[in-house]
Amino acid sequence: MPPRSTGLLGALDSTSDRAVFRQIADQLREAIDKGRFAEGDKLPSETELIDHYGASRMTVRNAISLLQGEGLVVSEHGKGVFVRPRPPVRRLASDRFARRHREQGKSAFTVEAEAVGSRPEVDDLVVREERPSQDIATRLGGARKVLARRRRYLLDGRPVEFAVSYLPLNLARNTPIAEPNPGPGGIYARLEELGHRLDHFEEEIRARMPSPEEAKTLRLASGVPVIHLIRTAYDTEGRPVEVCDTLMAADAYVLAYQLPAT
Amino acid sequence: MPPRSTGLLGALDSTSDRAVFRQIADQLREAIDKGRFAEGDKLPSETELIDHYGASRMTVRNAISLLQGEGLVVSEHGKGVFVRPRPPVRRLASDRFARRHREQGKSAFTVEAEAVGSRPEVDDLVVREERPSQDIATRLGGARKVLARRRRYLLDGRPVEFAVSYLPLNLARNTPIAEPNPGPGGIYARLEELGHRLDHFEEEIRARMPSPEEAKTLRLASGVPVIHLIRTAYDTEGRPVEVCDTLMAADAYVLAYQLPAT
DNA sequence: TAGTGGTCTAGACCACCTA
DNA sequence: AGGTGGTCTAGACCACTAA
The missing domain is CATH 1.10.10.10 (Winged helix-like DNA-binding domain superfamily/Winged helix DNA-binding domain)
Structure with a gap:
């Protein structure tokens, strides 16, 4: 037998x-x-x-x-x-927000996905005005109202990331940033065109297990944590111009950073 | 009633x-x-x-x-x-390897812990020569033998991090780096004294659930993921001089980074 | 239809903690 | 000693998938 x-x-x-x-x-x-x-x-x-x-x-x-x-x-x-099959991993490089990457037409996510032969999708795109949470308001230097851009990213049909961008309303209202599709180079390119030259970004990273709702949104198998990343973009005058709150399927990402020794 | x-x-x-x-x-x-x-x-x-x-x-x-x-x-x-009680979180700042922080006497971990009123401990310090894994060898530019420094960090008696540093043996042998206590400023200070001026670090971050063995080492409750961080230190000539493989209790850390916009 | 995992019951004995 | 969670049994019925 x-x-x-x-x-x-x-x-x-x-x-x-x-x-x-x-x-x-x-x-x-x-x-x-x-x-x-x-x-x-x-x-x-x-x-x-x-x-x-x-x-x-x-x-x-x-x-x-x-x-x-x-x-x-x-x-x-x-x-x-x-x-459990290990999905292909998306590597976020430390230079992923370099200006030269914005000067192409497509979004970073699209370019990157196509480079590795994956099919990128973005859905759940909701753009609306909101009152920010205390935390977001503080990070944005005390903004009372914000524009929130929500979207979910998928690779080959699999959701890998859910992100919400918050921008001070006085900065984003009636600009291409408030459109569902902000155009080539994304909102960072538009911010610079509007005179907010970007200086640097700060990112905070945590990892934890997802809530049931988050697990559903990202279609996570049990035993897969999420990476919670909060990025703040600063212009050359030191003002925060955007906060991006991102939840990533931890098995789909490697984050890379460079640190100075000086 | x-x-x-x-x-x-x-x-x-x-x-x-x-x-x-x-x-x-x-x-x-x-x-x-x-x-x-x-x-x-x-x-x-x-x-x-x-x-x-x-x-x-x-x-x-x-x-x-x-x-x-x-x-x-x-x-x-x-x-x-x-x-589940949320333990105090240790924040790793983006400038944590700045040279000025090394020029104090104590280790970064000790200084930081005492600043927030926690009691720092380091145990399981094992220093020995090893043959590196393929991955570590590659990161170190093909080193055949390495010095491995293993240690576990605790805050108020709670293990929060387990780290292994690998250095090319020809660089570390018969130096203070091979001692259990490498002296003030840690191994990075010693590397610079030995003429390997540090230029920058690269970090890779992943998150996942721990193996049972890892959960035991870090005394993790179930439902707590780990952050897996691999750092490579480069000298001013672009040579990798150290790789540090770190496993952190995800509920005890927030990692912060700064990214250039250019 | 047969095989798979998902849910649920009603019990049993044990190990650990507090008092 | 009494309450708590940890382990284990022997069943039952259901929902989903595949042939």
Whole structure:
């Protein structure tokens, strides 16, 4: 008879005081780490694991749930549990806001995606006037009303980033910035045309687990954190002219920065 | 009779097709978000939730496990389930490697911790020669052997960061860099004294869930991701002189960077 | 239709903490 | 000793997917 997929797994150590579901998770994790199950492979079904280990269904499910929390596997109802495929990663370079990149026609996201052969999309574009949260208001130097631009970025149909840009209303109202499509080079190009020459950006980075709502927006598998990035753009007079609040699927990004030694 | 802690919770919607354990989790989450349970507060016990909702124990535990995965609560055996306290956050500023900060006596970590009234500790200091991984070797320009400095940083007894520095062996051997305590200003100060004037650093940032081993080293609650930071230091001749591979408890850090607009 | 994971019940025994 | 969460069993019915 052909080897079943549980042939790749060992036996439990009944003398160990490590919980059975942890031992099962350990064995599956090791098999994944060593490549005996590759990315996208199906793990043995719950029934097979129950037979192999002689454990109850809840114990087996507990083990799998542990691996889900670690981001190692994803389950698909009616199909099985699979080793989580690693999506292509988008690298944000430290010079990504250099002026020369704005002087092309397309947006940075589009250019970059096409360079690596991915299909870029932007949806959920909502532009409207709002009263900012306390935090955003402070970052914008005390703005009372702001223009908020919300959008979601997708690569090959997969959402990877959700971003909201806030600009002081007195600066953005009745300009191309308030249009759904602000034109070539994006809002930073428009800001400069309006006389707000950009000097530098400050970024703050945090990582955490998503709320259920955020997980839904980014279609995140369980066990995938988000990177929360808040960027403030300053003009040459030191005034903040934009705050961008961004939530990124952590498994889709690497952020790169350069730091001076002086 | 006095209000029990479940008095803060509503009833289930039996007409909803949302799973019972999700509804229970939703109610607890909302109560936490709205501050009806504050940081560090104890949630109703499993028994109380079972009585309140008329659900079975597994259903209630399933709900709590959902909240654990979101990083909202932590359970303590024999005590209860608590709203996860937010630890003080360590902010890494964009000028943290400026030369002027090295010219003091103490390490950056120590100075910074004492400034915010925390007690800094460094343990697990292991310094030894190693053969680098392919990735580290590449980053160091093809080094065959390296000096590896491992250490764990703690604030008020809580581990927050685990870091390994790699330096080309031919550069670090028989220097203070190979000592457990490299002296005031740390290894960057020593590198400069040895004639390797530092020019800039490059950092790469990722976020993900920790492996069980990493979670143990950093004593992470479930639902807390890690920030994985890889820094390469370059001297004025453009040569990489150090790679530092760092794992940080994501709930203990905010990283700040400055980006040029030009 | 058969196999998969998703939800739920009703119990049991254990380990840990506080008192 | 009593309350808390941790582990485990043995079932049940359901929803989704594929052949």
